[in-house]
Amino acid sequence: MNSKNIIMRFGFHISIAGGFPRVIPRALRTGCETMQIFSGNPRAWKKKPFNPEEAQNFQEALSQTSIAPLFIHAPYLLNLASPSEELYTRSIDCLVDELNKAYRLGARSVIVHVGNKLRLKEPEALDRVARAINLAFRRANNSIQLLLENTAGQGTEIGFKFSQLKTIVDQVDEKERIGICLDTAHAFEAGYDLSTSTGLNQMMDEFDTLLGLDRLKALHLNDSRTSFGSRVDRHWHIGKGEIGLSGFLHIVNHPALIHLPGIMETPRKEDADDLRNMEIMRSLIR
Ligand SMILES: [Zn+2]
Ligand SMILES: [Zn+2]
DSSP states (O other): OOOOOOOEEEEEEOOTTHHHHHHHHHHTTOOEEEEEESSSSSTTTOOOOOOOOHHHHHHHHHTTSSOOOOEOOOOEEEEEEEHHHHOOOOOOOHHHHHHHHHHHOOEEESEEEEOOTSSHHHHHHHHHHHHHHHHHHHHSSSSOEEEEOOOOOOOOEEEOOOOHHHHHHHHOGGGEEEEEEEEHHHHHHHHHOOTSSHHHHHHHHHHHHHOGGGEEEEEEOOOEEOOTTTOOOOOEOOSSSSSSSHHHHHHHTOTTTTTTTEEOOOOOOOOHHHHHHHHHHHOOOO
């Protein structure tokens, strides 16, 4: 155990299938100390109306557990860089909605993928993301944080380089509301070799120089099924992918990371998959 006796808190992305009352028992069954959920169907624009009473009950039930913090992952359809005015507006509306739902569910922050530039040039796409965030913050009537998640750089995805994240963060008006969620698989696939201690330290130095380590608020702990720099996003079981056990050993014990909540978004067919990943993760703590 490290000197300050702080150890990383682990959790999973938990399914909301069957409704919110099913979420907490699922999280407890797999040993979550923190967790992430969707606020609704992540692949549909049209959402079932949000039941305030259900959200209140969920928040109360969550407070009875030691699971914290709770993260809301924004839907996949949302693209804050969209060149289509219609989809851009819809994405901003959706983000406002997510921030408000996060507040009602008792979450600390919403995690969003930076977006896809499609036919736009990179600087214009990054500007659009920043403008979307500023508009959404002005409309959402709470102080929920938004965490930008680094991407693998697949297809026309932006936000796979820390310099791109910096360009966005620099333009956000309400700096205290913006942070970063670092996905280990995405970073590795995008060309940050965090499978070695040297590579991890280099990545952390670059992050600190460009963004400041204070901006880093959460980790997505996923191994990568694809090779270093592949720019192809495939999550894999902890220790079974290209980052490997020794990679995660350094990550979960890194002095600048141990205070962060670590969410696994590893493949899952049954509880046994999550239980195995959790056991492996905990076994790495020194
Ligand atoms: Zn992720
Ligand atoms: Zn991913």
